[in-house]
Amino acid sequence: MIRTFVLLLSGMWAMAWAQASTNFERRLAVDPHGTVEITNVSGKIDVRGWDRSEVEVRGDVGSGVQRVDVTTDHGRTDVRVIAPNHAGGGIDTDLHIRVPHDSQLEISTVTAEVEIAEVEGAQMLRSVSGTIKSEIYEKNAEIKTVSGDVVVRGHRKDTSMHITTISGNIRIDRAAGDLDATTVSGDMTVRLDPSRNVRVRTTSGDLGFEGRLAKGASLNAETVSGDLTVRAIPEAGIVYEVGTFSGDIKDCMGVEAERVSRYAPGKRLTGSQGAAGPDESQVRLKTMSGDVELCDKS
Amino acid sequence: MSGERQRISSLRDLPRDIAPPRDLWQGIEARIAAEPRGVAAKGGAEWARRAQGNRWRILAAAAVVAALAFGIWIGRTVLPVPGKPVTTATGLSASNAGAGAPEALHAALVMDPKYAQERAALLRSLEAKIAALPPDSRAKVMASLQTIQDSIHDLEAALGRDPSNALLQELLVNTYQDEMRVLTAVHEAGNAEGI
Numbered sequence: 001m002i003r004t005f006v007l008l009l010s011g012m013w014a015m016a017w018a019q020a021s022t023n024f025e026r027r028l029a030v031d032p033h034g035t036v037e038i039t040n041v042s043g044k045i046d047v048r049g050w051d052r053s054e055v056e057v058r059g060d061v062g063s064g065v066q067r068v069d070v071t072t073d074h075g076r077t078d079v080r081v082i083a084p085n086h087a088g089g090g091i092d093t094d095l096h097i098r099v100p101h102d103s104q105l106e107i108s109t110v111t112a113e114v115e116i117a118e119v120e121g122a123q124m125l126r127s128v129s130g131t132i133k134s135e136i137y138e139k140n141a142e143i144k145t146v147s148g149d150v151v152v153r154g155h156r157k158d159t160s161m162h163i164t165t166i167s168g169n170i171r172i173d174r175a176a177g178d179l180d181a182t183t184v185s186g187d188m189t190v191r192l193d194p195s196r197n198v199r200v201r202t203t204s205g206d207l208g209f210e211g212r213l214a215k216g217a218s219l220n221a222e223t224v225s226g227d228l229t230v231r232a233i234p235e236a237g238i239v240y241e242v243g244t245f246s247g248d249i250k251d252c253m254g255v256e257a258e259r260v261s262r263y264a265p266g267k268r269l270t271g272s273q274g275a276a277g278p279d280e281s282q283v284r285l286k287t288m289s290g291d292v293e294l295c296d297k298s
Numbered sequence: 299m300s301g302e303r304q305r306i307s308s309l310r311d312l313p314r315d316i317a318p319p320r321d322l323w324q325g326i327e328a329r330i331a332a333e334p335r336g337v338a339a340k341g342g343a344e345w346a347r348r349a350q351g352n353r354w355r356i357l358a359a360a361a362v363v364a365a366l367a368f369g370i371w372i373g374r375t376v377l378p379v380p381g382k383p384v385t386t387a388t389g390l391s392a393s394n395a396g397a398g399a400p401e402a403l404h405a406a407l408v409m410d411p412k413y414a415q416e417r418a419a420l421l422r423s424l425e426a427k428i429a430a431l432p433p434d435s436r437a438k439v440m441a442s443l444q445t446i447q448d449s450i451h452d453l454e455a456a457l458g459r460d461p462s463n464a465l466l467q468e469l470l471v472n473t474y475q476d477e478m479r480v481l482t483a484v485h486e487a488g489n490a491e492g493i
Contacts, residue, residue: 110487111432128487129435146431146487147438166480167438184442184476203476204445224449224469243465245456264460288453288469 021092024059026070032100033121034075041083042111042130043092049101049118055079056098064090077103104139131168136161136175149186156193169205187226194235195219202226206290213238213281220284228285228292237274240283242292243267252295269294413478420481427488439484446477 030036032053038045043062055077057070066082077099083091093112099105104121107114114125114132122139125132132143133151138159143150145165152161154175161179163170169186172179178197181188187205192198194212201207201222208229209221215236221228227247232238242249242257249257249269260266272280273296285292428436453470457463 129432129438144483146483147435164479164483166483167442182476182479184480185438185445201472201476203442203449203473222469222472224453224473245460245463245466260463261460264463266460266463266465286465286469288449288456288466 021060021062024057024061024068026068027054027056028070028072028077029053030055030072030077030100030103031075033102034072034077034100035104035106035121036077036079036097036099037106037108038079038095038097039108040079040081040093040095040112041091041109043081044094045107045109045112045114046094046096047105047107047114047116047119048096048098049103049120050098051101052098053100054098055100057095058097059093059095062090062092065093068093068095158196195232213283215279215281217281218284219281222285223287223290225289226287227290228287228294230283230285230293231295231298232281232283233298234274234281234296236279236281237272237276238281238283238296239272239276240270240285240294240296242269242283242285242294244287244290244292246289247287247291250291250293252297417478417481420478420485423488424481424484427484430488431484435487439480443477443480446473446480449473450477 030053036047036055038047043060055070055072057068057079059068059081061068061081062083064083066084069078069080069082071078079095079097081091081093081095099119101118101120103119105116105119105123105125107116107123107125107127109126109130110128112127112130114127114130114134116123116125116134118135120137120139123134123136123141123143125134125141125143127145127148129147130145131149131151132145133153134141134143135153135155136159137155138157140160141152141162143152143161143163145168147167148165149168150163150165150170152163152172152175154173156174156176158177159175160177161172161175161181163172163179163181165183165186167185168183170181170183170188170190172181172190172192175192176194176196177192179190179192179195180199181190182201183205184203185205186202187207188200188202189208190198190200190210192209192211194214194217196214196217198209198217198219198221200209200220203224204226205223206226206229207221207223209219210231211233213219213232213234217234219230219232221230242251243260243266245266247267249267251257251269253271253273255269255271257267257269260268269292274280283294285294428439431439450470450473453466453473457466457470460466
């Protein structure tokens with residue numbers, strides 16, 4: 001009896017789901033080096049690059065959605081999920097989009113999860129609470145979220161990344177080049193190989209950096225209360241300056257941190273390794289109450 | 299011998315005057331006559347030195363009072379604190395001042411009137427913008443703003459113990475910038491709700 005009831009309920013749910021979302025499919029010829037702009041409030045945005053000069057959009061469209069517009073004009077392709085204002089629900093739309101490899105991407109969402117792979121153009125991605133996972137190549141990436149996590153995977157090619165989130169975590173793997181990243185309460189883990197100009201900051205989250213420092217590179221990492229763990233291997237010499245007000249400093253260079261003053265708290269560690277000159281990398285680490293660990297060896 | 303020597307049996311037997319073997323008075327008189335000018339000159343220099351010292355002390359005290367007055371004036375004029383602070387349900391205030399925060403420090407850090415105006419404007423619309431966020435984001439943003447406020451408070455408390463600490467000053471300025479960045483991001487995200 002109970003089994004029948006459960007089966008009946010499952011069947012009703014499946015029918016309701018089938019009615020709630022409708023399939024959508026559209027394909028357009030586009031500029032292979034153009035810009036693709038995608039707007040979807042909630043659901044999922046999955047973008048993959050391919051060899052064709054076409055944009056293909058497939059989707060499960062929520063019942064509350066009015067329509068999905070796909071247009072292209074003068075190298076700019078627009079994929080927009082249109083939901084009426086104050087739509088009560090049913091606007092979750094999963095989009096699976098194929099774009100030319102060299103496309104630039106501009107994506108805006110509120111809660112949708114964003115996943116990007118094999119797209120080599122510049123990326124400008126914005127989300128409120130959705131997680132953003134992206135694969136990047138040589139072109140710039142600008143990523144902003146409020147509470148969503150950011151996961152970036154690179155190809156060890158020089159690029160420039162600008163990533164900000166309020167409470168989300170940031171994780172960057174196998175990227176290279178310049179990075180400016182901040183999060184307030186999220187944790188940040190960065191692996192760059194090699195890095196050039198890096199500015200990373202958290203307020204309360206822990207911050208970890210690992211990777212090679214190119215010749216003349218600079219690494220500035222800062223937290224208020226989060227711990228800092230930095231393993232930075234310089235291609236040439238390295239000059240480092242570490243400061244903490246009430247935390248501890250550890251290093252693998254065999255240098256002892258010293259007290260800033262006899263009368264006030266605070267420790268600092270300064271020094272250099274290797275040949276001095278313009279190829280020297282500079283590492284500056286600062287925190288108020290976090291502990292710091294610095295190592296210049298792998 | 300015994301005739302020359304009189305037997306002295308009482309004080310009365312002693313002569314009333316005895317002339318000194320040599321007259322010292324002339325030398326003493328000459329020194330007294332010469333001394334008044336020297337002593338007066340010495341005393342005058344001492345007095346002048348003291349007077350100059352007092353003048354510096356008065357000037358220094360006046361400078362301290364002026365600096366304090368200027369700091370308080372800046373704190374009260376630049377920061378929209380004292381009149382009607384713009385407060386929100388998030389607990390943030392347009393005053394930018396944590397409890398017990400050194401006012402002069404705030405005056406120095408948040409001197410730019412444009413900054414103060416923009417911050418006050420963002421705070422006014424903060425509640426509406428936060429209300430427009432998805433519920434899970436709302437809670438996280440509130441927690442993050444609280445984290446920033448706590449950090450500012452901690453940094454200011456630490457600066458209270460070590461006011462000249464450059465590391466703390468830099469972290470505090472950067473944390474204020476973080477707060478501004480969060481307020482701006484919330485504002486943009488609130489607008490993005492209607493994308």
